[in-house]
Amino acid sequence: MTTFASDKTRCCIAMCKSRRLSSPMKFPSVRCVPLLFAVALLHMATSAIPRPLVANNDTHQEVAKVLQMTGFSSSDSHIIFTDGSNEDYQPLALELIMGKVFHGVALFNTKAGHTFNNTELNQLTSSALKVRIASLGVNILVLSDEITFLKEFAISSMQNRLLSDITKLVVIGHLNLEDIQVLASYWAVSIMNTLLMIPQKEGLHESMYGGSINISVLPYEPYWLEEKAEDGSVIYSGLDRLMLEAMMSTLNFSVSLLPVRTWDEVFQCVANRSSWVAPVIHFVLPPRLKATGFTWNYEIDANLAFVMVKPLLEAKWQSLYYPLKHEVWILILGILVIATWSLIGFIKVSWKKSVMPSKLGSDLIILEVFGTLLGQGLNSRLPVTFGVRTLLTSWLMFAFIIGIVYKGNLVASLVAPRYPPRPETLEELVRDVERVTMPPFGKAFQDVLIESEVESLKALGNMMQVGIDIEKGLKMTANYRYPHIDSLRFLQHQIAIHHTQADGSSMFYIGREGVMSSVYAWPIPHDAPFKENFDFVILALLEGGFYDKWIHNWLEDARRLGRQKNRQGLALDKLKQENSDENFSMITYGKSDDPKPLTIVHFQGPLLILGVGAYIAAMIFFTEYFELSWSYLKPRCTLWKKKGT
Structure with a gap:
């Protein structure tokens, strides 16, 4: 490998094949063995994506420097061939002529888009042969990106004896390795004095x-x-x-x-x-x-993340209490007491005026107020004075609005219940779990975490179990609530493909905060x-x-693929078959058309109220029963005592 360098041009001439000739080729600026086929890399200031040469103020000077290195002399005659396939090559040829880089230049140009054949090129090479015969020294420059044109030129130039033992041939074009190997099989390229130059950007091997x-x-x-x-x-x-x-x-x-x-x-x-x-x-x-x-x-953005199974609903009796906040319940209770005692006072005043046909006790009035709050109708024996009617109208409007709001919030809380808190950050993860799993490549991460000065990262490294793949890691997450750590995109892909229901939900979730922040x-x-x-x-x-x-x-x-698999009943089938004997307690996904049923957790509040009410009612019932029985038996016991005396 022989290298030439200039300010903006570097030409690397690599000998691909050599063979000793009786009259070796000589390059004035290069001392080397006979060169039969060479490839030159011309670094030009072109665009970032490889493209043909563009003629500008410096292009012909750069080309001239390289050609002079290869033995081109301004005193020789020069023949330039272009095929018209690249519109930038003809301006380059004109730059070489008009810029007076070479003297005595003959330009042969074919029509753009024309099919190349031996007949056309025979005419060109025959005309070029006359120029070579009439000149003492001839250098030939071919500008083309078309392998077809170059192959036809190689054949035609040898048939018409355009190349002699002292003629130098330089081909400039964007060719790949396969095209170069094809050209190397032709005599004009592999045996004669031929140099192939591939334009490139300065300082960047774009190809x-x-x-x-x-x-x-x-x-x-x-x-x-x-x-x-x-x-x-x-x-x-x-x-x-x-x-x-x-x-x-x-x-x-x-x-x-x-x-x-x-x-x-x-x-x-x-x-x-x-x-x-x-x-x-x-x-x-x-x-x-x-x-x-x-x-x-x-x-x-794709940091190291962790995945866990979503927490299940815990049994709580406060399901009826959640729809309203504490201050709202206190306000309703206060208004209920005020409205009840106000209504009792209004009705007592009505008794004194003998408006009511029959008197109602305070206990019945309290039941009426509570009944209207729960949607029960009013008793027809209530007084008909304007004061009582106005108070009842205000109370009924309040009870109606409160009832609608409560029922709506109750339905919303049953459909979207409040789940227990779950780990979302690194600190919460280290605090709430005792072990995390990671794939085999996690050993490098564990070593870095253990040596970290951050306590949470160091604790995470100490509790890490390395060597668990994603499938086994999700099993341990579902059974033992051990988080699995991996790349964010990888976890998103696994959950989307294998653990997504038809409605887009999943039993797994990815922590909001990543475990480690870095770059990939x-x-x-x-x-x-x-x-x-x-x-x-x-x-x-x-x-x-x-x-x-x-x-x-x-x-x-x-x-979309995960939802389709779930609709067809194929989601997690493989996972279930492999774990049919391992007590793999995962949530079974239902069909997409099945509504989500309410569980016993949602009805713990009403069941608790019913149970407590039934217990209190039973205690009152038995108390009244024994009291009634005692009142019935007491006179008889007294009579028996008198008879005994």
């Missing part, structure tokens, strides 16, 4: 020229998924897979997967440089930074020369909103 790189990865939903097709092939998908495909398309490379079995092997392959990248999300931790580098972080990125080897390329593509996807859109679409699709 990897169709090469293949090794990657190490394992399935991790929703970032990387593997599914087997009917023909046995493996189909890859996921958020990170989409980002990798964008990189492959932009940077022009392919990938080869290394066989790995554990996450430690995935990371170790990158650390020992057998893998170029692990294209799946990794938490950036200090120990990992010592082993590998990382790309630009692209997942900031792809591991790459330290000081990797392609880091700048990968970072550019990642930033372009983030700034364009593509990654956020992928996340939104994926979450909607996952939830």
Whole structure:
């Protein structure tokens, strides 16, 4: 490998194939063995995405510098071929001519979009041959991105003997590795003095020229998924897979997967440089930074989170008390007492005026007031004075409004009951649970947490049980209320796909506050020369909103798929079959069309009132019964005593 460098241009000439000739090719500025086929990388100030050369004030100077390095002399004759497939090449050729970089230039241009064939190119090469014969030294420059044109030119140039042993041929075009290998099979390229130049941006290797790189990865939903097709092939998908495909398309490379079995092997392959990248999300931790580098972080909101089963309703008798607040109950009780005593006073005044046909006792008046509060009708024996009517009208309106409000709130509290408090933050998690679980890759997290200076993080690391996968972790969460810790997106995917009912609800919930806040990125080897390329593509996807859109679409699709599976009765079937002999006490999801039934918990309040009332009524009944019996037996006992005396 021989390298030339200038301020804005760097040309790397790599010998791909060599063979000793009787008359070796000589480059004035290069001392090397006979060069039969070379590839040059021209770094130009072009756009971030690879595109053809654009003629500007400095382009012809940059091209001239490189051509002079390869032996082009301004005193020689120069023949330029363009195919019209790229509109930027013809202005470049005119720049080379009008800029007086070369003297004695012949330009041969074909029509844009025309089908290339030997007949047309034979005419061009025949005309160019006349220029070569009439000149002492000739250099040929071909500007084209079309592999078809280049192949036809290679054939036609040899048929018409356009290339001689001293003629230098330079081809400038955007070609991938496969196209270069095809051209290498032609005599004009592999044997004659030919140089291929691929335009590139200065300081950034935008194209990897169709090469293949090794990657190490394992399935991790929703970032990387593997599914087997009917023909046995493996189909890859996921958020990170989409980002990798964008990189492959932009940077022009392919990938080869290394066989790995554990996450430690995935990371170790990158650390020992057998893998170029692990294209799946990794938490950036200090120990990992010592082993590998990382790309630009692209997942900031997806922190490490925990999942738990929702707490069940506890048996409470206050279900009838919840619809109204304490001060409202006190206000109603006060108004009830005031209204009752006011009505008793009004009625007593009416008795004195003999308005009532018969008197009502205070106990009956109290029952009437309570009855109207509960929706019972009024007794027709109440007085008909205007004062009593006005008081009763005000009370009935108050009782009606209070009854409607109470019934509405009661229904709302039964439909959406108040659940017990549940852990939502890290501090609450450490306080309320005694153990947490995490997948096998959680060992690195546990080491970091134990060494933390934050007491809650240190306590979390001490109670962590590593090596529990998501399926087993959810079982332990349902049975023993042990939280399971994993990536937020991964937990959202698992719950949306496997544990979502048709109405969108789930028996699991994700804590409102994450366990650890950091960033996610792809591991790459330290000081990797392609880091700048990968970072550019990642930033372009983030700034364009593509990654956020992928996340939104994926979450909607996952939830919809979970609801469809539940409607078909397939949700959790596999999980139930595997745990049929393990007392896996999970809540059974009902059908989507079945209404949610009220449980005994909702009716504890009325049942308690009924039981207490029945007990008090029984005590009163037996008291009255014994009192009545005693009043019946007492005279007889007295009579018996008199007879005895």
